[in-house]
Amino acid sequence: MTHNHQAEAETRIRSAMQRLLAGSVPDGLKCDVKSLCTLAGVPRATLYRTYPHLKAEFDRQRTAAQDAGQQPDTRLAQIERLKAEVATLRERLSRKNVELDALKEFQVTALSRIAAQQDAITSLRRELEAAQERRLRPVPRR
Incomplete structure (x- = not known):
């Protein structure tokens, strides 16, 4: 390689370094x-x-x-x-x-309480109806 060719290659490498590190990574590259x-x-x-010195740089x-919290590769930053x-x-x-488990548990408890209250209401209505029937029946005379 001639000195001129080496200088040109080094310039291209440095330009590519700047482009990649600036975050301008072309599609398909990293x-x-x-x-x-x-x-x-x-x-x-x-x-x-x-150019091992350029690779190291x-x-x-x-x-x-990356240590500074910047990610030159936008795909890696997105990942x-x-x-x-x-x-x-x-x-x-x-x-x-x-939260859903707690709500399901609450639902089961609420439905159980509603069923118990419904049973109590039904029982009280029966007692009330029985009491009304007794009150409305004529008392037999002796």
Whole structure:
């Protein structure tokens, strides 16, 4: 490789690094070394053999961004966001299931009480009707 060709390749690699780390990840690619090489038009073997310092710099910057709470790869950021949302929804579902169980228990208790009250009302009505029949019957004379 000539010095001019190496400088051009290094410029393409740095440009691809900036693009990936800025979050501008093209469809089908990730924020990784393979995608870096694809964007830069440089074989991975060349990156590892000729530009290990750029690979190390890319890895450092990507790790630093992730440690700072930034996710250059929007798909990975979306995955993390969706994982958090799933965890929240599972927790919410668990709380709702506990609440539903309590409501079902309340329903059973309420229906049982209503049935007992209905039995009591029916029994009282029978007693009332029997008492009214006794009161309305003529008393036999002796």
